[in-house]
Amino acid sequence: MRVLGIETSCDETGIAIYDDQRGLLSHVLYSQIPLHADYGGVVPELASRDHIRKTIPLIKQALLEADCTAADIDGVAYTAGPGLAGALLVGAAIGRSLAMAWNKPALAVHHMEGHLLAPMLEANPPQFPFLALLVSGGHTQLVGVEGIGRYELLGESIDDAAGEAFDKTAKLMGLDYPGGPLLAKLATQGDSKKYKFPRPMTDRPGLDFSFSGLKTSAANVIAKEGSSSQVQADIAASFQQAVVDTLVIKCERALQQTGYKRLVIAGGVSANTSLQQQLAQLLKRHGGEVFYPRKEFCTDNGAMIALAGYYRLAAGQQQDLTIGVTPRWPMQQLPAV
Ligand code: KG4
Ligand code: ZN
Numbered sequence: 001m002r003v004l005g006i007e008t009s010c011d012e013t014g015i016a017i018y019d020d021q022r023g024l025l026s027h028v029l030y031s032q033i034p035l036h037a038d039y040g041g042v043v044p045e046l047a048s049r050d051h052i053r054k055t056i057p058l059i060k061q062a063l064l065e066a067d068c069t070a071a072d073i074d075g076v077a078y079t080a081g082p083g084l085a086g087a088l089l090v091g092a093a094i095g096r097s098l099a100m101a102w103n104k105p106a107l108a109v110h111h112m113e114g115h116l117l118a119p120m121l122e123a124n125p126p127q128f129p130f131l132a133l134l135v136s137g138g139h140t141q142l143v144g145v146e147g148i149g150r151y152e153l154l155g156e157s158i159d160d161a162a163g164e165a166f167d168k169t170a171k172l173m174g175l176d177y178p179g180g181p182l183l184a185k186l187a188t189q190g191d192s193k194k195y196k197f198p199r200p201m202t203d204r205p206g207l208d209f210s211f212s213g214l215k216t217s218a219a220n221v222i223a224k225e226g227s228s229s230q231v232q233a234d235i236a237a238s239f240q241q242a243v244v245d246t247l248v249i250k251c252e253r254a255l256q257q258t259g260y261k262r263l264v265i266a267g268g269v270s271a272n273t274s275l276q277q278q279l280a281q282l283l284k285r286h287g288g289e290v291f292y293p294r295k296e297f298c299t300d301n302g303a304m305i306a307l308a309g310y311y312r313l314a315a316g317q318q319q320d321l322t323i324g325v326t327p328r329w330p331m332q333q334l335p336a337v
Contacts, residue, residue, distance in 0.1 A: 001074045001314055004062070004098075005306025006055065008091030009083025009111045010137070011035075011042045013054040014302030017066040017073070018310050024121060025066035027303045029296075030054045033178065040177050041167075048086035055094050062302070070102050075318075077309020080108030081326035082138065088325035096323045105318035107309040112139055112331050114304035115266040117148070118293040121307055126291040131260040133251055133279075136267030137163035137178070140209050141331075142254045145264070148311050149336035154254050155207025162243055162269045165211035169218045169239050173232055183236045184272050190230075190237030195221050197242035202249045207257070209250065214242060244275050248282050261288035271298035311337055 002025070007014035016027035032050050036042050063069060078095030081088055092108065099106035116132050119125060131154075132143040140162045144152035160168065163180055170179020175186070197217050200210045218239055225231045251263060263283055269275065270292045283290045297303055315337040 001310060002068070002072055003075045003077050003306045003310040003313060004059065004073050005109075005302045005304075005309055006059070006076070006078040006091045006095045007111070007114070007300055007302045007305045008051040008055060008087050009079045009081070010087060010300060011047055012300040013051050013058055014300055014305070015055070015058040015062040016302035016306040017062055017068065018303065018306035020310060020314065024303055025068070026062045027301060028058050028062050028065070029301055030058060037177050040171060042084070044084045044086055047084060048090055051087055051090035055090060059094075059098075073102060073104060075099070075105045075107060075309065075313040076102070077107045077109050077305050077313065079111045079114065079305050080324065081110065081329035083111055083327060085325060085327045088327060089323075092325050093323050096319065096321070100321060105313055107313050107317060108319045108324070109305045109308045110329055110331055110334055112136075112141070112267075113334060114308045116143065116145065116264065117308050117311070118266050118297045118304040119264050119291040121297060121303055122291070122293060124291070126262050126264050129260060130262035130264050130291070131251070131254050131258060132264040132266065133247065133270075134267045135162045135247065135265065135269035137161060137167065139267065140211070142207050142250060143331070144258055144260070147336065149334045151331050151334065153330070153332055154257070155209065155250060157209040157211060159210050159212035160215075162209070162211055162247065163267070165214050165243060166269065168215045172215060172219050172222055173235065174227065180268065181271070184240060184274070186233050186236035187240040187274065190233030190235070192237040192241035194234035195238035197238055199242055199246045199249065202246055207250055207254055209246065211243070214239065240272070240274055244272070244278050247275060248278050251279060252282055252286075255286055255288070261286065263288065263290045265290065265292045266298065268299045271295050
């Protein structure tokens with residue numbers, strides 16, 4: 001079975017073709033970052049319009065690179081939520097219509113399920129069950145995963161997502177949008193023990209997170225210490241360590257609570273090397289293993305959507321002819337496979 005995947009939920013147009021026998025045949029990505037950089041964040045209307053310009057040319061490119069034609073595609077999967085309504089509608093309208101024109105089934109994919117399953121594209125995929133830490137620009141969630149569509153939400157952020165905290169703190173430091181990866185780069189030059197940032201909600205029981213206070217602490221330090229390049233690097237390193245420590249503490253708690261020995265990390269922030277290393281150490285202490293996608297599949301991409309769509313289409317699930325999106329969509333509402 002061969003599936004075309006379309007991702008347009010935010011500021012990247014990602015297209016991929018996944019074949020269940022041969023794996024990923026092609027994947028192409030167009031990032032809108034330069035388009036939004038002048039505004040310091042994603043402008044939803046500009047995002048939608050750019051997806052309109054890029055999606056069909058990228059589908060043609062992905063078909064060409066996979067050396068196949070529309071006739072070789074057995075199903076179309078597109079991100080239907082969560083995300084920006086207008087941006088999602090572009091991928092949904094194109095994906096659903098192409099599937100109808102090609103007389104093939106279509107599947108509306110949940111973006112976070114895409115992230116969660118992305119490590120399955122790697123050479124050593126995780127077996128079920130596992131604990132998943134989903135850390136992106138819009139979500140921070142701990143999920144118990146018994147199988148595809150068998151998700152238990154164990155904890156989540158009550159305010160900002162981890163990626164959002166990285167981006168907002170980076171912005172306060174004068175770094176370009178999206179600041180997460182730039183802050184992480186700066187952190188490699190800094191002393192992570194220099195400034196004492198809080199580890200929010202770790203002093204009480206439970207698996208929820210709160211990251212909105214961290215940027216206020218960072219703003220106070222920036223105001224007090226100025227912004228020489230060494231101060232900036234030390235703030236970046238100390239801030240990153242506070243986020244990583246918080247995530248590690250909650251993951252350890254969730255592992256103890258559930259008894260799982262495998263941890264999957266996915267979503268944009270899972271590209272953070274420091275987070276990957278410190279979670280690997282945690283799982284080593286627990287006699288378990290950590291799994292994450294290759295770097296380019298940590299952030300938004302079409303490959304994870306093609307893969308998630310494949311699992312559901314192969315199980316006989318499909319979308320009716322309605323072109324619809326679900327900008328707010330709890331992952332626990334998904335049917336099991
Ligand atoms: O999954 P993603 O591409 O988009 C959403 O679904 O939100 O995640 C993007 C987020 C942004 O907040 C970005 O700053 C963050 O992931 N991010 C990072 C790193 N790379 C991307 N945060 C920290 N360290 C990184 N290396
Ligand atoms: Zn994402």
